Amino acid sequence: MSQTVGDFFWHRMHEWRAHTIFGYPGDGVNGLLGALNRANGQFRFIQTRHEEMAAFMASAYAKFTGEVGVCLATSGPGASHLITGLYDARLDHMPVLAITGQQARTAIGGHYQQELDLPSMFKDVAGAYAYQASAPAQVRHLVDRAMRIAKGSRRVTALVFPNDVQEAEYSEPPRAHGTVHSGIGYREPMVVPHQQDLRRAAEVLNAGKKVAILVGAGALRATDEVIAIAEKLGAGVSKALLGKAVVPDDLPWVTGSIGLLGTKPSWELMSNCDTLLMIGSGFPYSEFLPKEGQARGVQIDIEPEMLSLRYPMEVNLVGDSAETLRALLPLLEEKADRSWRQQIEKGVAEWWKVLESRAMTSANPVNPQRVVWELSPRVPERAIITSDSGSCANWYARDLKIRRGMMCSLSGGLASMGAAVPYAIAAKFAHPDRPVIALVGDGAMQMNNMAELITVQKYWREWSNPKWVCCVFNNQDLNQVTWEQRVQEGDAKFDATQQIPDVPYHRFAELIGLGGIFVDNPDRLASAWDEALTSDRPVVLEVKTDPEVPPLPPHITLKQAKNFMSSVLAPDPEETSMLVGTAKEVLSTLLPGKK
Numbered sequence: 001m002s003q004t005v006g007d008f009f010w011h012r013m014h015e016w017r018a019h020t021i022f023g024y025p026g027d028g029v030n031g032l033l034g035a036l037n038r039a040n041g042q043f044r045f046i047q048t049r050h051e052e053m054a055a056f057m058a059s060a061y062a063k064f065t066g067e068v069g070v071c072l073a074t075s076g077p078g079a080s081h082l083i084t085g086l087y088d089a090r091l092d093h094m095p096v097l098a099i100t101g102q103q104a105r106t107a108i109g110g111h112y113q114q115e116l117d118l119p120s121m122f123k124d125v126a127g128a129y130a131y132q133a134s135a136p137a138q139v140r141h142l143v144d145r146a147m148r149i150a151k152g153s154r155r156v157t158a159l160v161f162p163n164d165v166q167e168a169e170y171s172e173p174p175r176a177h178g179t180v181h182s183g184i185g186y187r188e189p190m191v192v193p194h195q196q197d198l199r200r201a202a203e204v205l206n207a208g209k210k211v212a213i214l215v216g217a218g219a220l221r222a223t224d225e226v227i228a229i230a231e232k233l234g235a236g237v238s239k240a241l242l243g244k245a246v247v248p249d250d251l252p253w254v255t256g257s258i259g260l261l262g263t264k265p266s267w268e269l270m271s272n273c274d275t276l277l278m279i280g281s282g283f284p285y286s287e288f289l290p291k292e293g294q295a296r297g298v299q300i301d302i303e304p305e306m307l308s309l310r311y312p313m314e315v316n317l318v319g320d321s322a323e324t325l326r327a328l329l330p331l332l333e334e335k336a337d338r339s340w341r342q343q344i345e346k347g348v349a350e351w352w353k354v355l356e357s358r359a360m361t362s363a364n365p366v367n368p369q370r371v372v373w374e375l376s377p378r379v380p381e382r383a384i385i386t387s388d389s390g391s392c393a394n395w396y397a398r399d400l401k402i403r404r405g406m407m408c409s410l411s412g413g414l415a416s417m418g419a420a421v422p423y424a425i426a427a428k429f430a431h432p433d434r435p436v437i438a439l440v441g442d443g444a445m446q447m448n449n450m451a452e453l454i455t456v457q458k459y460w461r462e463w464s465n466p467k468w469v470c471c472v473f474n475n476q477d478l479n480q481v482t483w484e485q486r487v488q489e490g491d492a493k494f495d496a497t498q499q500i501p502d503v504p505y506h507r508f509a510e511l512i513g514l515g516g517i518f519v520d521n522p523d524r525l526a527s528a529w530d531e532a533l534t535s536d537r538p539v540v541l542e543v544k545t546d547p548e549v550p551p552l553p554p555h556i557t558l559k560q561a562k563n564f565m566s567s568v569l570a571p572d573p574e575e576t577s578m579l580v581g582t583a584k585e586v587l588s589t590l591l592p593g594k595k
Contacts, residue, residue, distance in 0.1 A: 005136050005161070006035030008170040012143045014042050015184045018070050018097070020061060020429060022046045022054040026074020028101025028114065031166025046429060046459070049451040051078050053422040055085020055098065056411075060419075060426035062094040063217075063409050064384065068150045069094065069426075075101040075163070076114030079121070084416060086125045086156050091413025092217065092242060093282075093303070095150040097157050098126060104164040105134065118160045128155035133165045137173040141182035151186045154303075191302060192327050193317040201298045201315040202331035208275025208296065210340045211235035214258065214289075217242035217412070218280015218301060218321050223404070225325035226279065227251070233277075234335035236344035238266035240283040241397060242412040249401040252345040259285050260553045261397040264354070265347040267554040276311060280321045282413070286310050300324050355399055363546035365520045368392070368473050371543050372399040372439065374525045378533060379406065380435040380467065384427040386410060388420035388449075390441040391479040394551035407434075417441075421449035421470060425456060428463050435467035435533070442474045445505055453540065457512045460538050468538035472505045475547035483551055509540035520544040 003011075009032065013019075021043055025033055036043060048054040051073040058069030069089065073082050079100035089096040102108070103115045122130035129149045133139055146157040173179040193201075205211060211233045217240070219226055226247055230237050237247055238258040247254050255265035270276075270290050278299040283289075289311050297313035300321055307316040317324055335341075359373035372395040379385065379400075385408040387396035393410060402408060407427070411419040424438035440449055453470070460466055473479075482498045485491045506516030515535045519528045519542070532539040 003170045004031065004035055004166065005133070005139055005168050005170045006031040006166045007038060008136075009139060009143060009161075009166075010035050010039045010043065012140065012184070013070075013147075014039070016068075016143070016147045018068055018147065020044045020046065021070050021072050022048055022057040022061070022426070023072030023099075024048055024051050024054060024074070024078060026078045026101065028075030028078065028103070028163055029072060029099075029161070029166070030101075031163055032072070032099070032101070032161065035166075044429070045072075046425075046455070048422070048455055050448060051081035052083075052085050052418070053448065053452050053455075055082040055096070056088060056419050056422035057085075057426040057429075058096045058098075059085055059089035059092065059094050060386070060409065060423040061430050062089065062096055063092070063423075064407060064427050064430040067095070068147060069096040070099065071096065072099045073101075074114075075103060075118070076116055079118050079160075080116065083121070083125060084414075085422075086122075086158075088411050088414045088416055088419060090125050090156045092411075093154045094156075095154050097146055097150050097159070098122070100158070100160050101166070102132060102160045102162040105162045106164070108162065118158075122158040122160075126156040126158035128153055129157040130160075131158075132160035133162065136165065136168050136170045137179065139165075139170070140173060141180040144182035144184055147184075148186045151188075190323055191319045192323045193319045195327075197315065197317055198324075198328050198331060201317055201328060204296050204298050204314055205233060205275060205277060206333045208233070208273075209337065210273045211275045211277060211335075212269045212273035212290070212295070213237045214240065214270075214276065214278045214281055214283060215243040215246040216240040216279070216281025216283060219243055219246045220280075222279070222322035222325055223247060225322050225329070228329055229277070229325055229332065232329065232332050232334055234338050234341040235277070236265070236269045236341070236348075238262070238269055240281045240412075241393070241410060243281060244397070245402050245406055245408050248404045250403060252348055253341055255344065255348055256351075257397040258283065259288050261394050261551070262288065262554050263351055263398055264554045265344065265351045268347055269344060278311070278313070279325070282306050283310060284413075359399060361549075363522070363549050366522045366525070366543050366545050367549055368475070368543075368545040369395050369399055369549065370522055370525060371471065371473065371545065372396060375437070375471070375529050376401045378526075378529050379403070379437065380533060381405060383435040383437060384408065384424070384431065385437045385439070386420045386423035386427065387439045388441055388444040389415045389417050389480070390443060391483065391551045392439045392441045392473045393480075396439050407431075417444045418448040420444060421452045424468065424470065425452060425459075428460075428468060432463040433465045435465060436469070438470045440470060440472050441479065442472055442476065442503065442505070443478045443500055445472050446500060446503060450503075450505065450508060453509060453514065454512060456538050457514055460514075466535070466537050467533060469532045469535075469541055470509075470539070471532075471541045471543065473545045474502070474505065474542055475545045476500055476502050477547035479547050480551065482547065487553075504542070506540050506542040509538075513537075515539035517541045518544075
């Protein structure tokens with residue numbers, strides 16, 4: 001039997017060592033699926049419940065492995081369903097290849113069923129490389145360029161295959177004018193700035209008396225180097241959400257997350273520093289960085305487009321974070337005056353006590369902060385933790401202490417709901433021996449994550465370690481938006497948009513053969529986590545949490561305080577419990593020492 005384009009495609013993908021595919025079938029990719037079936041088990045196809053989830057999984061797989069994540073969908077609606085997950089990868093600079101079907105070449109342009117202009121549709125999200133195959137001899141360089149660009153640029157790429165091309169006999173490009181003869185292979189280069197630029201950066205950092213460091217996802221492979229630099233400079237280190245695992249939280253000078261979901265020590269670090277070193281971060285909120293002109297700045301990033309974007313930097317260094325820091329370290333002088341570091345450590349120690357106090361405050365029925373506070377010391381070694389967007393991300397950002405060897409992530413740049421469970425599933429296929437924990441709000445579970453529990457049920461017996469826990473914060477409220485409406489707009493809770501149905505998530509898990517645990521008593525939380533983390537199968541831990549515990553930012557402005565008070569005075573459906581539940585926290589934030 002002659003080799004089809006589909007057969008050649010998978011052979012080429014095998015040569016690129018891309019062996020895990022997340023996707024959903026459809027007749028638009030039948031030629032590719034038939035060839036995949038003939039590939040003699042060289043690939044692992046993960047059947048998701050929805051194409052959007054497949055794209056999220058591809059994005060997460062790239063995050064947790066460093067390899068290209070691959071997702072597959074049929075033509076028309078299958079292809080369009082990928083878009084949200086692909087944007088997650090694009091905004092977080094992850095290498096992902098999307099593969100979709102298309103109608104036959106003779107039908108294109110004829111308003112055919114499920115015919116969409118897919119190259120145009122993908123042009124923004126996969127703008128680095130999005131092409132449609134038109135002839136068999138073209139496929140070789142399409143695959144090679146899509147994979148090399150995804151790997152080398154950490155971008156999303158997309159390939160579209162009309163169904164008649166998939167089933168056509170493959171032929172190599174002839175040796176003739178107008179043909180392309182590509183090859184496979186890519187190795188990441190070592191990128192280090194010029195020595196002159198490193199010396200300029202060292203001059204700035206050596207002159208600083210109060211150095212602050214901000215790390216992001218680009219520093220995840222530079223843990224030892226960040227620690228060495230921070231120790232030499234006597235600096236504090238704050239973390240963008242995607243950089244939460246860069247340095248462990250048990251170091252006394254690590255101030256934790258920064259931004260709306262951040263900590264008071266991170267706010268104080270940026271407010272009082274005279275020098276800022278930003279490493280591998282595209283943290284978007286400039287108002288949480290030093291005021292312009294307050295601090296001298298040095299930034300390290302592998303992508304020039306991200307330099308001096310959030311803060312006007314004095315020295316911009318294009319380079320790999322770990323290699324650049326190693327080259328910079330010998331040029332730095334040890335800070336003799338440690339008063340700045342001592343001030344940071346004192347603030348961090350006090351903050352952990354504040355968080356514990358907040359977590360142990362009574363609520364109706366369970367304080368959501370305590371859910372993560374009780375989890376934190378129980379997280380197994382080498383665990384991978386994922387979080388959804390929403391109020392649960394506040395507790396993930398602030399209350400979860402990351403230790404060395406752990407991994408964690410969430411939808412960063414896109415901040416999309418519905419990513420935690422597909423991220424957690426991808427984590428298991430990337431590292432089947434590691435425990436995985438997903439923190440999810442009930443809004444995201446209802447939106448699209450409940451269905452993916454079926455994917456867990458389908459595959460979990462293949463995992464060498466069955467520890468996989470999905471913790472659902474059930475508060476029957478789209479909570480983050482409710483608080484944003486109150487604090488940012490001064491509006492009362494709008495039940496029509498914010499209230500969602502009460503669903504027994506743990507019972508759904510039990511119904512499909514997974515473990516289910518329900519908690520509505522805070523004293524039961526610790527034992528519930530112990531039970532979930534020692535189960536012989538994946539578990540859904542559902543906690544009935546209080547929606548009136550505020551996910552307060554580390555610093556509330558006067559305008560936000562006024563808006564908050566006007567929302568209290570408005571006819572809010574939860575006015576009474578909200579007043580009781582938040583007065584102490586708001587007053588202690590606005591008026592330190594007052595409770």
